[in-house]
Amino acid sequence: MAKLVLDSLTKTFGKVTAVDGLSVEVEDGEFVVLLGPSGAGKTTTLKLIAGVEHPDSGLIYIGDKLVNAVEPQKRNIAMAYETYALYPHLTVRDNLAFPLRAPGRNLSKAQIEARVNEIAHLLNIHMLLDRQPDQLSGGQRQRVSLGRALVRNPDILLLDEPISHLDAKLRHRMRAEFKALKSSLKTTTVYVTHDYLEALSLADRVVTLDHGKLQQIGSPDDVFSNPVNVFVATLLGHPKINLVKCRVTSQDGQMRFVSADGHIQLNVPDRIRQKVEQANTSEVIVGIRPFHLTVLDHQPEHGSVINAMVYVYERLGSTGVLTAAAGTSNLDVLTSLEAQFDIDTPIRLAVQTEHMLAFHPVTEKNILLD
Amino acid sequence: MNPVRRRLTNLAGDLVLLIYFIFALFPILWMFLMSLKRNEEMFTTHFIFNPTLDNYRIITIGEQYVSGTGTFRPDFPRFFLNSVIISSLAVAVALLVGVPAAYALARFKFKAKENLAFTFLSFRFAPEFTVIIPLSIIYRQLGLYNTYGGIVWVYQLITLPLLIWVMRGYFEEISPEIEQAAMTDGYPWWQVFWKVMLPLVKPGLAASSLLAFVFAWNNFVFALVLGGSDVQTVTVSALSFLASEQAYYNRMAAACVIASIPEILLALSIQRYLIRGLSFGAVKG
Numbered sequence: 001m002a003k004l005v006l007d008s009l010t011k012t013f014g015k016v017t018a019v020d021g022l023s024v025e026v027e028d029g030e031f032v033v034l035l036g037p038s039g040a041g042k043t044t045t046l047k048l049i050a051g052v053e054h055p056d057s058g059l060i061y062i063g064d065k066l067v068n069a070v071e072p073q074k075r076n077i078a079m080a081y082e083t084y085a086l087y088p089h090l091t092v093r094d095n096l097a098f099p100l101r102a103p104g105r106n107l108s109k110a111q112i113e114a115r116v117n118e119i120a121h122l123l124n125i126h127m128l129l130d131r132q133p134d135q136l137s138g139g140q141r142q143r144v145s146l147g148r149a150l151v152r153n154p155d156i157l158l159l160d161e162p163i164s165h166l167d168a169k170l171r172h173r174m175r176a177e178f179k180a181l182k183s184s185l186k187t188t189t190v191y192v193t194h195d196y197l198e199a200l201s202l203a204d205r206v207v208t209l210d211h212g213k214l215q216q217i218g219s220p221d222d223v224f225s226n227p228v229n230v231f232v233a234t235l236l237g238h239p240k241i242n243l244v245k246c247r248v249t250s251q252d253g254q255m256r257f258v259s260a261d262g263h264i265q266l267n268v269p270d271r272i273r274q275k276v277e278q279a280n281t282s283e284v285i286v287g288i289r290p291f292h293l294t295v296l297d298h299q300p301e302h303g304s305v306i307n308a309m310v311y312v313y314e315r316l317g318s319t320g321v322l323t324a325a326a327g328t329s330n331l332d333v334l335t336s337l338e339a340q341f342d343i344d345t346p347i348r349l350a351v352q353t354e355h356m357l358a359f360h361p362v363t364e365k366n367i368l369l370d
Numbered sequence: 371m372n373p374v375r376r377r378l379t380n381l382a383g384d385l386v387l388l389i390y391f392i393f394a395l396f397p398i399l400w401m402f403l404m405s406l407k408r409n410e411e412m413f414t415t416h417f418i419f420n421p422t423l424d425n426y427r428i429i430t431i432g433e434q435y436v437s438g439t440g441t442f443r444p445d446f447p448r449f450f451l452n453s454v455i456i457s458s459l460a461v462a463v464a465l466l467v468g469v470p471a472a473y474a475l476a477r478f479k480f481k482a483k484e485n486l487a488f489t490f491l492s493f494r495f496a497p498e499f500t501v502i503i504p505l506s507i508i509y510r511q512l513g514l515y516n517t518y519g520g521i522v523w524v525y526q527l528i529t530l531p532l533l534i535w536v537m538r539g540y541f542e543e544i545s546p547e548i549e550q551a552a553m554t555d556g557y558p559w560w561q562v563f564w565k566v567m568l569p570l571v572k573p574g575l576a577a578s579s580l581l582a583f584v585f586a587w588n589n590f591v592f593a594l595v596l597g598g599s600d601v602q603t604v605t606v607s608a609l610s611f612l613a614s615e616q617a618y619y620n621r622m623a624a625a626c627v628i629a630s631i632p633e634i635l636l637a638l639s640i641q642r643y644l645i646r647g648l649s650f651g652a653v654k655g
Contacts, residue, residue: 052554078555088548088570103556
C-alpha cells in the first residue's frame with residue numbers, strides 16, 4: 001500500500017519514444033486505469049514502475065521513496081504480464097507459490113499452501129493446480145498469471161491487460177470480481193487496458209495515453225463527458241463518438257454548425273456559442289455521442305433534425321446500432337432493439353444539441369473546456 | 371495416394387533407410403568383429419571365425435608381451451582414465467565459461483557482438499594442423515606441454531564454439547518477460563538464472579555438452595602434439611598398437627570398442643533431456 005508518483009518519465013527504444021514525459025500521481029489505495037490503443041506506451045510504463053526497464057529520464061517514487069535505483073526485487077511490486085510469462089517448467093501450484101518462496105519471505109509451507117488455495121479458488125483455477133502451463137487454455141493461463149500477481153500483498157499491483165483474452169462472459173464476471181477485490185484489497189493498482197468498459201467500470205481515475213504522451217487524467221465520468229481532445233473522445237464509448245467537421249455560420253442571429261456538404265445543420269445552444277466565440281474559430285469538429293441521437297417517427301417540436309438514409313443496422317444483443325448516411329458523413333445512432341430499419345430508407349434524426357462537443361479543427365482540443 | 375502406392379512408397383523408404391543403416395553401422399560392426407579376432411586372422415575378411423577375448427584381456431590387464439624392439443606393457447587403463455579426466459574437465463570448463471557467454475550474447479547489446487559470436491564459431495573452422503606448430507612452441511615455452519591444464523585449455527577450441535552457439539539459441543527462445551517476472555517476484559539475478567533459466571535450457575545443455583564431450587574425447591591431433599606420455603589419451607594410445615614390426619589391428623579394435631563405451635553410455639543417458647518444446651505454452655503467441 002503506497003503512493004506512486006511518476007515524474008516526467010521518458011523511455012525510448014531506438015527511434016521509438018514509448019513513454020514521453022509522463023507525470024502521474026497515484027494515491028495510496030487508488031485504482032488507476034491506463035487507457036490507450038496499442039503502442040500507447042502502457043506496458044512500457046508498467047515495466048518502468050516495476051523496475052525491469054529503466055527510464056531515459058524522469059523519476060519514480062513509491063511511498064515517497066525515490067526508487068529509480070532500486071532493483072525490481074526490492075520494490076515490493078507485483079505484475080501480471082499481458083503475455084502471461086508463466087514459468088513453463090513449474091506446475092500451476094508452483095507458479096502461484098513462486099513469489100511466496102522468494103528469499104527473504106519467510107512463510108511456512110502451510111501458509112504458502114493456504115494462500116495458493118485461496119487465490120486458486122478465487123480465480124476458479126483450483127482444479128488446475130497440478131497442470132503445467134502448456135496444458136492450459138489461454139483464459140486459464142491468464143488467470144494463473146493474475147493469481148501469481150495477487151498471491152502476495154504488494155505495495156503496488158501492476159496489471160497488464162489481465163482479462164483481455166477471456167471471452168466476453170468471463171470478462172464480465174472478472175470485472176465484477178475486480179470490483180470486489182478492489183474494496184477488499186485496497187492495494188494501489190495500475191491497470192492497463194485498451195477496453196474502455198474496464199476503465200469506466202473499475203477506475204477511480206482514468207489516465208489516457210497516446211503514443212506515450214499523457215492526454216487526460218480524471219474520473220471515468222469526467223473523461224467520458226468532458227474529453228480534453230478528439231483522441232480521448234473517440235477512445236471512450238462504443239459506438240465511437242460521431243465527428244463532423246462543420247463551418248460556424250449565423251442565421252437569424254442564431255449560431256449554427258453546418259457540415260461541409262451542407263447536409264447537416266445544427267442549432268448551437270448558448271453555452272456552446274459563448275465558448276465558440278471565445279475560441280474565435282470559423283470551423284469546429286462537432287462531436288455527438290450515438291446516444292444523443294434519436295430516430296424520429298413523428299414531426300419534432302423544435303431543435304435540430306438531420307435527414308439521413310439508413311446505411312447499416314446491427315442488432316447487438318441489448319441495443320441496436322444504426323449507421324445513417326447524412327450527406328458525406330456517417331452517423332452512428334444507438335437504438336432500442338424493437339426498432340426496425342430497412343437499408344436505404346430515409347429517416348430523421350433528432351440531435352440533443354445541448355450535449356454536443358466542439359473541438360478546435362487544428363489542435364483538436366475541446367473548446368468547451370476553457 | 372492410393373493404398374498400394376503408399377505401401378510401395380513406404381517400402382522404398384524403408385529400403386533406403388536399411389541401406390543407410392548398413393552403411394553407417396557397418397564400420398562399427400567390423401571394428402567389433404576385428405576386436406575378437408586372433409592375430410592369425412587379423413587380416414582376413416571372414417565374418418565367421420573363432421572369436422577370442424584375448425585382445426581385451428591383453429589391453430586391460432596389461433599382460434607384458436615381447437616384440438622385436440623390447441618388452442611392452444600396454445597401459446590402456448591409464449590412458450582411458452586420462453581421457454575421462456580430460457574430456458570431463460574440458461566440458462566442465464566449457465560449461466562454466468560458455469553458458470554465461472551464451473547468455474550475454476542472447477540478452478545484452480554491446481559493440482561488435484556479432485563479430486565476437488562469429489569469432490567463437492570460427493575456432494572450429496581452421497583445421498587443427500594449421501595452428502598446431504605455433505601452439506606447440508607456445509606450450510613448451512609456457513610449460514603447458516604434457517599437462518592436464520594445457521590439454522583442457524586447448525580443448526576449449528573444440529568444446530566452446532558449439533556450446534556457445536547452441537546455448538545462445540536456447541536462451542534467445544526464452545521470453546525476457548519470464549526473467550522479468552522472476553525478478554519482480556523477488557528473486558536475485560543469480561537465482562533467476564539457476565531456478566528459471568537453466569531448467570528451461572536443459573535440452574540445449576544436454577545436447578551441447580554431449581557433443582562437446584564427444585568432440586573432446588575423440589580429439590587426436592592436439593592430444594598427440596601437445597601431450598606427452600603423462601596425459602596420453604585413449605585416442606593417441608591407439609597408435610601404440612601399431613608396433614614397429616607388427617600392426618595389432620585386433621588390439622587396436624578392442625581398444626576402440628572400449629573407448630567408445632563412455633560416449634555411448636553418455637548419449638543414452640542424456641536422451642531423456644533432449645525433449646523439445648519445454649517453453650511452449652508459457653508465453654502467449
